[in-house]
Amino acid sequence: MDVVIWSRIQFAMTAAYHWLFVPLTLGLALVMAVMETLYVVKKDPFWKKTAQFWIKLFAINFAVGIATGIILEFEFGTNWSNYSWFVGDMFGAPLAIEGILAFFMEATFFAVMFFGWEKVSPKFHLASTWLTGIGATISAYWILVANGWMQNPVGTTFNPDTVRSEMASAAAFWEVVTNPVAVSKFFHSVTSGWVTGGVFVVGVSAWYLLKGREKHFALKSILVGGLVGLAGSAAVMLSGDASGIHAAEFQPMKLAAAEGLEDGGKGAAFTIVPGIKVPHMLSLLATHDWNGYVPGINDILRGYTDNDGNVIPSVADKMAMGRTALDALATYRANRDTNPEVAAAAKAVLNANVQYMGYGHLEKPEDVIPPVGVVFWAFRFMVGLGMLLALVLLLTVWFAWKGKLEGYRWLLWTAIWCIPLVYICGQSGWIVAEVGRQPWTIQGLLPVNVAISSLSAGAVKTTFFVFLAVFALFLVIEIRIMLRAIRKGPEVEPGNA
Amino acid sequence: MLSIWEFYRDGFRNMTWGRPLIWLILLKIFILFAILRLFFFKPAMRGLTDEQKSELVGAHLTEKTLSHTDTLTFN
Numbered sequence: 165m166d167v168v169i170w171s172r173i174q175f176a177m178t179a180a181y182h183w184l185f186v187p188l189t190l191g192l193a194l195v196m197a198v199m200e201t202l203y204v205v206k207k208d209p210f211w212k213k214t215a216q217f218w219i220k221l222f223a224i225n226f227a228v229g230i231a232t233g234i235i236l237e238f239e240f241g242t243n244w245s246n247y248s249w250f251v252g253d254m255f256g257a258p259l260a261i262e263g264i265l266a267f268f269m270e271a272t273f274f275a276v277m278f279f280g281w282e283k284v285s286p287k288f289h290l291a292s293t294w295l296t297g298i299g300a301t302i303s304a305y306w307i308l309v310a311n312g313w314m315q316n317p318v319g320t321t322f323n324p325d326t327v328r329s330e331m332a333s334a335a336a337f338w339e340v341v342t343n344p345v346a347v348s349k350f351f352h353s354v355t356s357g358w359v360t361g362g363v364f365v366v367g368v369s370a371w372y373l374l375k376g377r378e379k380h381f382a383l384k385s386i387l388v389g390g391l392v393g394l395a396g397s398a399a400v401m402l403s404g405d406a407s408g409i410h411a412a413e414f415q416p417m418k419l420a421a422a423e424g425l426e427d428g429g430k431g432a433a434f435t436i437v438p439g440i441k442v443p444h445m446l447s448l449l450a451t452h453d454w455n456g457y458v459p460g461i462n463d464i465l466r467g468y469t470d471n472d473g474n475v476i477p478s479v480a481d482k483m484a485m486g487r488t489a490l491d492a493l494a495t496y497r498a499n500r501d502t503n504p505e506v507a508a509a510a511k512a513v514l515n516a517n518v519q520y521m522g523y524g525h526l527e528k529p530e531d532v533i534p535p536v537g538v539v540f541w542a543f544r545f546m547v548g549l550g551m552l553l554a555l556v557l558l559l560t561v562w563f564a565w566k567g568k569l570e571g572y573r574w575l576l577w578t579a580i581w582c583i584p585l586v587y588i589c590g591q592s593g594w595i596v597a598e599v600g601r602q603p604w605t606i607q608g609l610l611p612v613n614v615a616i617s618s619l620s621a622g623a624v625k626t627t628f629f630v631f632l633a634v635f636a637l638f639l640v641i642e643i644r645i646m647l648r649a650i651r652k653g654p655e656v657e658p659g660n661a
Numbered sequence: 662m663l664s665i666w667e668f669y670r671d672g673f674r675n676m677t678w679g680r681p682l683i684w685l686i687l688l689k690i691f692i693l694f695a696i697l698r699l700f701f702f703k704p705a706m707r708g709l710t711d712e713q714k715s716e717l718v719g720a721h722l723t724e725k726t727l728s729h730t731d732t733l734t735f736n
Contacts, residue, residue: 220678227682231693238702245705249718278679279672326711327719494723614721617705627701634692641685649678 168613170624171243174631176598178235180591181635185229187590190304190354191361192222193297195392197290202388204290214381216281217654218365219293223278224649228642233307235631243624247605247615252328254320254340255310262306270299304357305350312346314606315597316414319343322518322609324496324511329609345414348406349597355399356590362393363553363579363586366560368650370579373570381654383564390561397554404547405449411600412450412458415607417532418600419450420461421539428460428468437544461536465529477520479529482608486524489517522609531611534602542595549589556582 165173196218203211237259240248248255276284276292284292313320319339320329331337340346366389369382411419420428423435423446431454434445447456451471459468459476467478477485492514499507514521526532560579563569569576601607605615676683706714 223679223682227686228689230686231690234693235697238698241704241706242702243705246718246721249706249714250722275669275672279668279675283668283671325715327715327722490723493719497719497723619705627697630697630701634697638685638689645681645685 165621167619167621167624168616170621170628171239171616171619172612174243174624174628175236175239177628177635178232178239178631179594179598181639182229182232182236183590183594184587184639185225185232186304187353187357187360187586188225188364189222189229189300190297190357191359191364191392191396192218192225193293193300193361194358195361195365195389196222197294197297198388198392199385200290200293204286210380210384213654214385215293217381218385219277220649221364221368221646224642224645226274228638228645242627243617243619244605244615245617247610250328250610250615251314251606252323252326253331254313254317254329257331257337258306258309258313258340262303265302265306270296270303273299301354304354305346308350308353309341309343309346312343312349313340314604315349315601316343316345316410317606317609322514322521324493324514325500329606344406345410348403348410351403352400352407352593355396355403356593358396359393359400359550359553359557360396360586360590362389362391362396362557363582365389366393366557367580367583370560370576371650372653374573374576374580378653379570383567383569386560386564386569390557390564393557394554394561397550397557400550408449409452415601416459417461417464417534418539418596420459420464421534421536421600422543422596423458424536424540425458425460426462428458428463430457431455432458461533464532479523479526479532482520482523483526483529485517485520486522486526488524489514489521490524492517493521519608522604522606522611522614525611525614526603531603534600539596539600542592542599546589546592546596549585549592553582553586553589 196215199211199215199218202208203215273292273295277289277296280289280292317329319331319336321332321336322328323330331340366386369378369385369389372378372382408419411422419425423432424438425432425435425446430447431444432446432450433441433443434449435441444454446458448454450456450458453471457468457471459470464476465479467476467481469475492510495510496507496514499510523532556575556578559572559575560569563572563575603611603613605612673683706717709717
């Protein structure tokens with residue numbers, strides 16, 4: 165395997181590892197904030213004890229997850245240095261805002277939440293608990309602004325002198341911040357975190373019920389956690405619908421790969437699994453029109469006319485325009501100091517073709533097709549598991565509400581097994597998003613093989629296995645600490661962190 | 662300021678189940694920054710000026726297209 169493949173595997177492993185901790189942080193933050201609100205409103209010490217237990221599990225997850233995202237930034241500088249330089253402010257600004265504003269907000273209020281039970285008033289503590297969760301959510305927003313820009317690079321101007329993407333104005337910054345792909349991705353990711361938090365709380369509580377322990381605590385936790393999870397499931401479906409529309413508009417190849425759609429058309433059918441199709445459903449999901457046109461892989465390769473009447477060039481034509489842009493860039497840079505007229509003409513050619521610049525690096529049109537099988541099945545795992553999780557949450561909440569849950573031991577076992585399943589579901593979603601956009605690091609502008617640093621595959625392989633060992637060690641430590649805390653149960657002494 | 666200092670000092674001193682988590686965080690930060698960052702993840706363009714970085718990335722971007730330049734004219 166070459167350096168690009170090893171670097172991609174390493175980055176994928178780091179991102180997947182980071183995403184083990186983030187969704188539980190986002191979801192548990194909401195669950196524990198709701199529980200503490202019940203304590204402050206009802207002045208019932210039961211809710212204080214309940215909130216303290218889930219805050220303890222939140223803290224364990226937070227402690228092991230903290231700084232795992234920083235490793236991604238190490239990899240940007242070492243493995244993806246061309247990319248890091250090329251993205252310039254477009255990536256640096258959102259990450260800097262995330263680091264300065266959201267992280268410090270999260271860290272400050274986390275300390276009050278962690279140490280402050282007996283030091284600050286209940287209302288101030290409650291505000292800190294909410295602000296910890298809000299800080300984590302804002303943090304996620306800025307990260308997803310950066311990721312959304314890679315999927316749909318809006319508000320950018322390519323500067324041939326610096327070879328960087330730049331934000332030309334405040335309006336461009338606003339365009340980046342409100343990028344529709346970032347917005348839908350944010351809601352989809354954060355609310356999937358609520359599902360993770362809900363499923364985790366319900367699963368752990370189900371274990372107590374199966375053990376005949378902490379019955380009142382477990383049933384109340386299931387009601388709060390289950391309702392948060394169900395709210396998350398509903399929001400995930402709505403934001404998933406928006407993500408589908410945006411994929412159709414900005415990344416049609418990703419959508420075609422997720423559907424395994426070789427030849428598209430009007431009134432396109434949705435494939436549930438190979439051989440079982442729902443007529444017109446794909447058109448409805450992708451365009452909100454029963455007969456909307458959805459391009460397949462071959463249509464994208466050949467070129468097509470979209471639903472607004474825009475003629476989308478073939479990939480071969482885009483490659484030609486991309487090569488023109490790259491040649492113009494080379495000519496501009498070679499002549500800018502010695503021959504201003506040639507440089508100005510080259511710059512005009514570059515600007516006219518810059519949106520297809522990345523295509524100039526491709527060797528053949530088929531290079532734009534991502535691994536279809538991986539994306540197709542990851543999408544089905546994500547949707548299928550998401551529906552299963554919503555059903556299990558609905559049933560557990562319903563039977564807990566009716567006071568009959570303990571009689572359904574199969575459902576309690578299912579709720580426990582849903583904990584690993586919710587992680588598989590979330591990881592599948594990211595596989596669809598990230599494998600589906602291959603070969604691009606930045607859609608249409610920079611393919612992975614040009615984004616890479618000049619490194620040897622051996623060096624990346626070494627760091628990959630070092631990371632694997634370190635990550636595995638910390639994951640084992642987290643699971644052990646978490647299981648010990650769960651076995652001990654909700655007996656937290658007030659005032660002690 | 663003093664009360665903030667005391668808040669953190671007392672918080673750390675009175676920790677029970679949280680103490681191993683703090684050690685875990687410190688250990689991880691040490692591994693990340695003092696070992697991985699220092700020995701395994703050196704920035705590929707460290708030491709270069711911005712101009713040199715532009716030249717390097719510009720060369721990487723355009724090197725594959727040099728064969729096409731003779732087919733185009735820009736004046």
